[in-house]
Amino acid sequence: RIYEDLRIIPSLNNYDYVIIGGGLTGSVVASRLTENSNTSVLLLEAGGSHQGAYYLEVPGLQSFTGPGTVYNWNYTSVPQINLLNNTIPAPRGHVLGGSSSINGMWYTRGSSADYDRWANITGDQGWLWDELQNYFEKSESFVSPADNHNISGQYDPSLHGTQGPLKVTVGGYSQSLDQLVMGRLDKQFPFIEDYDNGKPLGFGWTQTTIGNGTRSSAATAYLDKYLNRTNLDIALNSLVARVIASNGSRIDTVTFTNNGLLMNATARVEVLLAAGVFNDPHILLNSGIGNATELSAMNIPVVNNLPSVGKNLTEQPAISNLWNTTNPVTTVEAEAAYEQALTQWNNTRTGRMVLAISNTVGFTRMNTSDPDVEALVEQYGELAPGPASPHIELLPTVNAFDAEANFANAQFVLDSVNLIPYSRGSITLDPINPSGPPLIDYNFYGAPQDIQVMRQAVLSALAFVSTPAWQEFLAEPVSPLLAAVVNEYPNVSTTTMDTYIRASTSISFHATGSCSMSPEGAEWGVVDPDFHVKGVQGLRIIDASIMPFAPAGHPQAAAYMIAERVADIIKADNS
Numbered sequence: 001r002i003y004e005d006l007r008i009i010p011s012l013n014n015y016d017y018v019i020i021g022g023g024l025t026g027s028v029v030a031s032r033l034t035e036n037s038n039t040s041v042l043l044l045e046a047g048g049s050h051q052g053a054y055y056l057e058v059p060g061l062q063s064f065t066g067p068g069t070v071y072n073w074n075y076t077s078v079p080q081i082n083l084l085n086n087t088i089p090a091p092r093g094h095v096l097g098g099s100s101s102i103n104g105m106w107y108t109r110g111s112s113a114d115y116d117r118w119a120n121i122t123g124d125q126g127w128l129w130d131e132l133q134n135y136f137e138k139s140e141s142f143v144s145p146a147d148n149h150n151i152s153g154q155y156d157p158s159l160h161g162t163q164g165p166l167k168v169t170v171g172g173y174s175q176s177l178d179q180l181v182m183g184r185l186d187k188q189f190p191f192i193e194d195y196d197n198g199k200p201l202g203f204g205w206t207q208t209t210i211g212n213g214t215r216s217s218a219a220t221a222y223l224d225k226y227l228n229r230t231n232l233d234i235a236l237n238s239l240v241a242r243v244i245a246s247n248g249s250r251i252d253t254v255t256f257t258n259n260g261l262l263m264n265a266t267a268r269v270e271v272l273l274a275a276g277v278f279n280d281p282h283i284l285l286n287s288g289i290g291n292a293t294e295l296s297a298m299n300i301p302v303v304n305n306l307p308s309v310g311k312n313l314t315e316q317p318a319i320s321n322l323w324n325t326t327n328p329v330t331t332v333e334a335e336a337a338y339e340q341a342l343t344q345w346n347n348t349r350t351g352r353m354v355l356a357i358s359n360t361v362g363f364t365r366m367n368t369s370d371p372d373v374e375a376l377v378e379q380y381g382e383l384a385p386g387p388a389s390p391h392i393e394l395l396p397t398v399n400a401f402d403a404e405a406n407f408a409n410a411q412f413v414l415d416s417v418n419l420i421p422y423s424r425g426s427i428t429l430d431p432i433n434p435s436g437p438p439l440i441d442y443n444f445y446g447a448p449q450d451i452q453v454m455r456q457a458v459l460s461a462l463a464f465v466s467t468p469a470w471q472e473f474l475a476e477p478v479s480p481l482l483a484a485v486v487n488e489y490p491n492v493s494t495t496t497m498d499t500y501i502r503a504s505t506s507i508s509f510h511a512t513g514s515c516s517m518s519p520e521g522a523e524w525g526v527v528d529p530d531f532h533v534k535g536v537q538g539l540r541i542i543d544a545s546i547m548p549f550a551p552a553g554h555p556q557a558a559a560y561m562i563a564e565r566v567a568d569i570i571k572a573d574n575s
């Protein structure tokens, strides 16, 4: 059952598990654990319900779930010293389903070497790519796209699940842009049938978490069908402050407010933390689990000295390279197309609104014949975890709507993403208001190799659009700083390039790693490979904050896999 107000529940002390955060991973684990009718779960979510929320359902309206809405935590980073002191958004889902209810719906698993590196780092062979395939597949049902077009050759069925709760598909509405992208492919930018094959190098058809033209989230996929389970209570509007060991040794109690009223809930077996990459450290630190010196300075009693809490924050820097096009449409035309698309979606769940931003995406490596790349590799060695792992993602998109030409509006975006950042940021408490929003520092370009990779990512985007067909499509860049880079291309000076990069870098929305896994017994890290928080009993972290390195892609596929795996581990440990 879903509860808005918990005062009608007589006791909150009778649950086997209390899960903090009804986001992507929290929803999956709550659903899997309560498959056993003898296991009871209380799922505490700070936000409200996803049900009936139109903006969360229509893939084309994803931008309406952004900062400033009730679905978002509306966090912002601290000023970024390497980005001209700009602050950068830090959005996260504040609703059942968490960020899976508001995300861009891209589904990409990354490369096999990403997960093999996790296994090497943690000493747990269970994290090897080959071992994880059953968990990727268990979460997934690959379904037909909204327009039911023939998708043979657009993905590899042998890599995908067909029985899992989460719907995944390729784009269900074709755009002229698709032909422009696919027509560009060559030896440098080859075609890849399915980038989930562990060696994601090339341009392919974007896979997205959409079914029947509608967003598939952890809440729609893993919770909606099971709300009648008597062993699953879901409490909305429930903001968790901290966790406590009520008897002094084992964490068993969660303190939270429900509609402003202070409450405690107790877990008989375990407390599972799934509040996401920004709020896991916030809750741990407020509970006295973190760097003892920093906690003492804020008068927070130390429960466990765990210096790595909040310290491995990883985000992939991204730049939206933006051009006007030679195929503009008027605002009136764009608005008419938009209205038409909404009506079509309302009536048939088809049309432009079923599209999660773009139908194609590319993963590539740095150009090793460039002397700058040679020097970079000589200084740092191979930066990706393996030879078939990409360094760079290129993401082509058209903005808004266009009824006639089917190119959207006047602007084209080609995102350049550094997939392999070495900079590590942090989540800390605000010393003036420790229970207020956390201080989020991405520390972009703190590691010097990251800006060098970003230079290559921008050059790669310019190489992609350098052909006659693209030059015919593109007008001038929107930013004068990009125009300066384009003017100097291909021999762009470092000054011109870095001026553009520092002014234009933002997030990929892919923050991970703030409570990293490490080998059992290691002094660094926050959780053991089996998800237990080091040095305390009764508490596991079960979400995307445990990733030691981000996968080279978008992280939600990995988050679903992690949740499926931890659910099995918890079941086995406590059977």
Ligand SMILES: Cc1cc2nc3c(=O)[nH]c(=O)nc-3n(C[C@H](O)[C@H](O)[C@H](O)COP(=O)(O)OP(=O)(O)OC[C@H]3O[C@@H](n4cnc5c(N)ncnc54)[C@H](O)[C@@H]3O)c2cc1C
Residues within 6 Å of the ligand: 020, 021, 022, 023, 024, 025, 026, 044, 045, 046, 047, 091, 092, 093, 094, 095, 096, 097, 098, 099, 100, 102, 103, 104, 105, 106, 107, 108, 238, 239, 240, 241, 274, 275, 276, 277, 279, 283, 509, 510, 511, 543, 544, 545, 554, 555, 556, 557, 559
């Ligand atoms: C705007 C956006 C776009 C994205 N696009 C993509 C994409 O296209 N593809 C992709 O692969 N990934 C994408 N991601 C990332 C992906 O959605 C996340 O990596 C994934 O959801 C992480 O899952 P999680 O369970 O760790 O955290 P979340 O899904 O964020 O869940 C955390 C949950 O905990 C709740 N919570 C937090 N603090 C508290 C508290 N104190 N008390 C109670 N509840 C609390 C939150 O409200 C939330 O429901 C995107 C993310 C965002 C924000």
